[in-house]
Amino acid sequence: MQASDVRRALAAAALTTLAVPAFAQQAMSGADTGGPISPEDIMRLHDMREVQMSPDGKTVLFTVTAQMATFGSPESTIWQVSADGRTPARVFVAGKGVDDHPRWSPDGRSVAFLSRRDAPTPSEAAPASAKPSPAADTGTRPSAPADATPVARTGSDAPGRQLWLVARDGRSPTRLTKLAGDVADFAWSPDGRRLAYLAADPDTPSERADRLARRDAVVVDAPGHVTRLWMLDVASRATRVASPAGIDVGALAWSPDGSRLAVKIADTASINDLFYHSRVALLDPTRGTLGPALIDHVAEEPRWSPDGRALLAEVIRTPGFIGLGLRIHDLASGATRAVADDHPGLLSHARWSADGRSIEALSFERTRSRLVQVNASDGAVTRVADLDGEADDLSTSRDGRRVAVALSGPDRPADVWTVDDGHPRAITRINPVVASWRLGRVREIAWTSSRDGMPVYGVLVTPPGYRDGTPLPTIVQGHGGPEWAWWSGWLGSWHEWAQMLATHGYAVLLPNPRGSDGQGTGFARAVGSDWGGDDYRDVLDGVDRLVAQKIADPARLGIGGWSYGGFLAAWAVTHPDPVKGDRFRAAVVGAGPSDMAAMARITDTPDFPLGYFGEPQAHLGDLDRVSSARLLDRVTTPVLVLHGADDTRVPATLGLEFFRGLRLLGKPATMVRYPREPHWFHEPEHQRDVQQRVLDWFDAALRSDARPSPARSPG
Numbered sequence: 001m002q003a004s005d006v007r008r009a010l011a012a013a014a015l016t017t018l019a020v021p022a023f024a025q026q027a028m029s030g031a032d033t034g035g036p037i038s039p040e041d042i043m044r045l046h047d048m049r050e051v052q053m054s055p056d057g058k059t060v061l062f063t064v065t066a067q068m069a070t071f072g073s074p075e076s077t078i079w080q081v082s083a084d085g086r087t088p089a090r091v092f093v094a095g096k097g098v099d100d101h102p103r104w105s106p107d108g109r110s111v112a113f114l115s116r117r118d119a120p121t122p123s124e125a126a127p128a129s130a131k132p133s134p135a136a137d138t139g140t141r142p143s144a145p146a147d148a149t150p151v152a153r154t155g156s157d158a159p160g161r162q163l164w165l166v167a168r169d170g171r172s173p174t175r176l177t178k179l180a181g182d183v184a185d186f187a188w189s190p191d192g193r194r195l196a197y198l199a200a201d202p203d204t205p206s207e208r209a210d211r212l213a214r215r216d217a218v219v220v221d222a223p224g225h226v227t228r229l230w231m232l233d234v235a236s237r238a239t240r241v242a243s244p245a246g247i248d249v250g251a252l253a254w255s256p257d258g259s260r261l262a263v264k265i266a267d268t269a270s271i272n273d274l275f276y277h278s279r280v281a282l283l284d285p286t287r288g289t290l291g292p293a294l295i296d297h298v299a300e301e302p303r304w305s306p307d308g309r310a311l312l313a314e315v316i317r318t319p320g321f322i323g324l325g326l327r328i329h330d331l332a333s334g335a336t337r338a339v340a341d342d343h344p345g346l347l348s349h350a351r352w353s354a355d356g357r358s359i360e361a362l363s364f365e366r367t368r369s370r371l372v373q374v375n376a377s378d379g380a381v382t383r384v385a386d387l388d389g390e391a392d393d394l395s396t397s398r399d400g401r402r403v404a405v406a407l408s409g410p411d412r413p414a415d416v417w418t419v420d421d422g423h424p425r426a427i428t429r430i431n432p433v434v435a436s437w438r439l440g441r442v443r444e445i446a447w448t449s450s451r452d453g454m455p456v457y458g459v460l461v462t463p464p465g466y467r468d469g470t471p472l473p474t475i476v477q478g479h480g481g482p483e484w485a486w487w488s489g490w491l492g493s494w495h496e497w498a499q500m501l502a503t504h505g506y507a508v509l510l511p512n513p514r515g516s517d518g519q520g521t522g523f524a525r526a527v528g529s530d531w532g533g534d535d536y537r538d539v540l541d542g543v544d545r546l547v548a549q550k551i552a553d554p555a556r557l558g559i560g561g562w563s564y565g566g567f568l569a570a571w572a573v574t575h576p577d578p579v580k581g582d583r584f585r586a587a588v589v590g591a592g593p594s595d596m597a598a599m600a601r602i603t604d605t606p607d608f609p610l611g612y613f614g615e616p617q618a619h620l621g622d623l624d625r626v627s628s629a630r631l632l633d634r635v636t637t638p639v640l641v642l643h644g645a646d647d648t649r650v651p652a653t654l655g656l657e658f659f660r661g662l663r664l665l666g667k668p669a670t671m672v673r674y675p676r677e678p679h680w681f682h683e684p685e686h687q688r689d690v691q692q693r694v695l696d697w698f699d700a701a702l703r704s705d706a707r708p709s710p711a712r713s714p715g
Contacts, residue, residue: 566592
């Protein structure tokens with residue numbers, strides 16, 4: 001199906017009876033009546049995730065969260081919709097708080113899910129025969145780091161993220177676990193009699209006493225509590241620990257015959273080990289013994305082939321977080337082979353087809369997603385369906401004939417789509433309010449590198465009703481990464497500003513320069529240690545193209561972004577053009593690593609910069625060369641620095657260094673630091689504030705007809 005066909009399907013879907021969640025019935029705003037989109041409008045939107053097709057392919061479960069693009073939403077609800085789209089969606093299991101991670105039982109008669117609920121239900125009591133494992137209170141490892149996930153404590157009354165069970169009709173949910181900490185993940189055994197789940201080791205009595213007495217000094221990088229695999233008998237509710245001590249288990253998958261589990265493991269619970277040093281091994285759930293590593297550098301949970309003879313895994317192509325690759329491990333021979341490494345896109349959400357001869361996956365190419373099939377023997381990739389936007393999840397029926405995806409489009413946030421015989425169709429409308437908004441036009445654009453002729457792609461968003469040839473104030477927003485990409489889909493959240501800015505009269509360029517996903521691993525690796533070099537040249541080439549087409553007004557350019565996008569903004573203001581001077585009149589540096597020499601040593605993922613630059617001491621020159629904090633004397637552009645106070649990925653000291661250095665030189669700069677926020681913000685008020693400050697900052701510098709709010713004025 002071509003992109004135009006998908007757009008026609010969207011239009012047709014809007015005329016049918018789709019899911020309109022109750023929470024979507026809200027008061028009208030300016031955007032609802034054709035005005036510009038405000039931060040308040042964006043904060044009203046809901047996100048959709050975790051599509052789960054029933055084994056018979058008739059029903060799709062999905063999760064709706066109360067905030068867009070955040071992993072810390074205070075409200076999450078599980079919904080269901082008929083896969084044929086004939087019946088509107090409805091709440092599957094009612095509850096207050098956070099319900100997520102639904103998983104069908106093998107026979108499709110019940111659903112297990114995770115929940116953090118305020119109060120227990122009368123039906124949650126476990127049978128008298130259920131009792132915790134003797135190992136539940138015998139751990140002797142050091143205390144967990146201060147920023148670690150709360151540890152599990154069997155038998156405590158403290159609320160945590162628990163494992164629950166509910167019938168297919170969604171009634172009378174029953175709590176299966178009672179831990180002080182969280183259940184992180186789980187999986188049904190093939191016969192439906194057991195649930196394997198992951199939970200962190202509990203505190204010992206001495207650890208609890210030390211914490212209460214504030215004897216809580218933290219030894220940096222000391223091994224903390226690991227997450228272990230537990231077994232739960234569904235009928236009796238008896239539980240026992242089933243993985244060795246001292247090994248962190250991050251994901252699990254049952255073998256088709258139920259005799260073994262493939263587990264993703266790491267030596268510690270640190271985020272760096274989780275990202276870069278996880279591996280797949282086989283676990284005997286009865287004996288609790290762990291076999292040798294089979295696949296290294298695993299990014300996601302492993303997948304068993306239908307015949308149980310092979311394992312499929314998505315791996316990080318080291319060094320660095322550069323490109324996912326598919327690997328198949330043959331259990332009989334012990335050989336692991338690469339599949340489709342030369343594919344000119346990013347493959348993700350891979351899983352075996354029903355016959356085991358191929359792999360179904362999502363492929364991100366240039367700026368759009370596709371559903372593809374990968375031949376398991378020769379790696380040949382075949383297109384199944386074009387998806388006009390960004391697909392972010394994938395689930396199939398047991399026979400493989402029906403596929404469900406979470407897909408956003410240029411004119412709508414993510415919804416549930418099904419793909420039958422290669423034809424995608426939306427079966428929900430999670431945010432119907434957006435249909436009344438006058439949106440910016442989203443289109444993929446391409447240009448050519450002025451240095452080496454390499455093709456570069458990106459997304460352009462222009463105001464509603466815009467006519468080409470009218471120069472506009474233009475914002476360049478860089479994406480995170482460097483390995484990430486912008487998509488021709490929904491572009492409205494607390495850190496994706498394009499739709500909001502476009503409806504306020506801006507053209508917004510979202511470039512995917514070298515280092516980005518969407519053109520294969522070679523393109524992603526092309527940035528190397530040359531951050532701010534050819535990648536930034538690619539960005540400027542895109543700006544020059546818009547100027548030449550009389551879309552961008554060269555006298556009214558701004559730049560901003562989050563994470564690596566913040567790096568590019570900081571780089572731009574410290575690198576004026578030798579001929580044209582300062583090209584940007586305003587910049588927003590959101591959580592940007594402006595001092596890479598410091599970043600390489602204080603980030604919580606040291607393997608990330610290591611993969612691009614090498615060991616810091618041996619490459620200080622390279623790291624300093626790409627550190628805009630060394631070049632603050634060049635800055636004349638007003639800079640807004642935004643940073644989370646609890647950011648451990650790009651610590652807030654890096655933002656403070658950039659801001660304070662500018663102010664000491666008398667340069668125009670403002671910094672806003674957000675309490676409690678990590679690298680990706682969680683709190684709604686902070687998310688709203690970020691958007692408003694970004695809009696006010698650019699309005700003040702680039703638009704003579706706009707004035708910033710007094711509380712948001714550039715300082």
